[in-house]
Amino acid sequence: MIxxxxxxxxxxxxxxxxxxxxYAQTILGLQLVRRENGRVYFRSDSxxxxxxxxxxxxQDHTVAFEVTSPAQLDAAAAQLEALHMDVRRGTADENExxxxxxxxxxxxxxxxRIELVLRxxxxxxxxxxxxxxxxxxxxxxxxxxxxxxxxxxxxxxVCNARVSDRIGDAPLLRIDEVHHKIALFPSEYPGVQHVxxxxxxxxxxxxxxxxxxxxxxPIRFGPGRHPTSNAMFLYFAGPDxxxxxxxxxxxxxxxxxxxxxxPRQFPFGPEGFCTWGxxxxxxEFSV
Ligand SMILES: [Fe+2]
Numbered sequence: 349m350i351x352x353x354x355x356x357x358x359x360x361x362x363x364x365x366x367x368x369x370x371y372a373q374t375i376l377g378l379q380l381v382r383r384e385n386g387r388v389y390f391r392s393d394s395x396x397x398x399x400x401x402x403x404x405x406x407q408d409h410t411v412a413f414e415v416t417s418p419a420q421l422d423a424a425a426a427q428l429e430a431l432h433m434d435v436r437r438g439t440a441d442e443n444e445x446x447x448x449x450x451x452x453x454x455x456x457x458x459x460x461r462i463e464l465v466l467r468x469x470x471x472x473x474x475x476x477x478x479x480x481x482x483x484x485x486x487x488x489x490x491x492x493x494x495x496x497x498x499x500x501x502x503x504x505x506v507c508n509a510r511v512s513d514r515i516g517d518a519p520l521l522r523i524d525e526v527h528h529k530i531a532l533f534p535s536e537y538p539g540v541q542h543v544x545x546x547x548x549x550x551x552x553x554x555x556x557x558x559x560x561x562x563x564x565x566p567i568r569f570g571p572g573r574h575p576t577s578n579a580m581f582l583y584f585a586g587p588d589x590x591x592x593x594x595x596x597x598x599x600x601x602x603x604x605x606x607x608x609x610x611p612r613q614f615p616f617g618p619e620g621f622c623t624w625g626x627x628x629x630x631x632e633f634s635v
Contacts (some may be wrong), residue, residue: 350424350507352523355530356468357397357446358489358543360590361404363440368401375565376545377481377556378593382469387445392477392545396447396469398486401544402543406588409500409540410453411489412463414524418450426451427506438463457502458494459538482552483545487598488528490542490591492535492632493518499532512601512609513576516616520576527577527599533632534545541632542583542591546598553582553594560584571632572626575614581622583630591630 362368369388372378377592378390378399386403389396415421428435440452441506449467458463491594493499496517503509512528520528531542546555557571560582568591569583579595586592601609617634618627628634 350427350464351415351420352464352507352509352529353416354414355488356395356414356465357400357484357486357487358412358540359402359408359410360540360588361408362405362588363402363406363480363548364587365401365403365405371587372399372401375477375560375563376405376478377479377483379475379477384445385517387444391471391475392483393475393485394470395486396471400446401587407537407539409538410461410463411540412446412451412465412468412489414468415464415466418466421450421452421464424464428452428454431506456491456538457498458492458535460491460535460539479558481594482547483594484548485546486544487526487546487595488531488544488558489540490533490544490593490632491530492537492539492541493532494535494538496532496534503532503537503598510609511608511611513612513614515576515614515620518616519611522601525600525602527601534547535632540590542593543586544593544595545597547594549596550580551568553580553596556594557582566629568630569621569628572624575619575623576612576620583628 372390381389388401390399392398427436436453447469448465451465500519511519512522520529565584570581573580578596579598581595584591
């Protein structure tokens with residue numbers, strides 16, 4: 349069993365690194381960490397970085413998860429290889445690029461590029477966003493799946509993910525107490541479908557809503573409240589077709605609930621995503 353400790357970062361290709369960097373700072377509110385060889389790193393919390401934009405294919409997405417010991421990293425590699433999945437050990441240069449001690453790379457059954465990292469660097473400085481978006485932390489990704497039932501089995505049997513709830517066949521998966529750190533979305537192709545940051549309160553969320561309207565950033569869904577995690581949410585357009593999300597008030601599933609929690613089934617469609625009646629302008633939420 350691969351024990352995913354936490355989600356760590358996303359790496360996103362872009363043909364417009366300056367545009368993406370400007371967006372990450374002035375719209376999203378992330379803090380610039382460094383620029384280095386066609387890569388730009390951004391913080392949202394105590395992690396060294398949670399988003400790295402690089403000069404490359406906008407379809408090239410990676411999601412990284414932390415494992416907590418060399419033995420776990422080796423065991424993960426062995427387990428994936430036993431399943432005949434291609435696993436590659438990161439090079440020293442690649443480790444340095446990611447600010448990790450060691451890592452492996454593989455692709456999930458849909459073809460999503462996943463990195464498992466050991467000893468990722470924390471930042472020694474307090475996080476402060478470029479604008480006051482109220483971001484607390486990088487919290488989850490929406491991950492595209494070409495077969496949600498197959499991929500749910502992968503994440504829950506090969507890895508330690510547990511199903512918190514389902515919307516249609518799409519599972520919301522937790523790896524710790526947070527209701528979900530991975531949300532699988534049926535799609536024709538792999539990739540990151542959205543990137544979520546938790547904000548401090550509904551006031552932060554609504555302030556950003558009016559800010560984004562003023563900046564003419566297309567709102568994709570919300571403000572609304574998820575019936576699944578109970579989080580209030582706002583989805584909006586990012587560079588290269590990416591969707592970003594702010595949310596607040598996500599439900600926790602505490603250790604004592606682990607044995608008794610039963611995933612609830614919600615319908616696939618707007619009502620499965622919002623209790624307030626917001627209608628999504630997001631293909632993956634509407635089909
Ligand atoms: Fe989300």
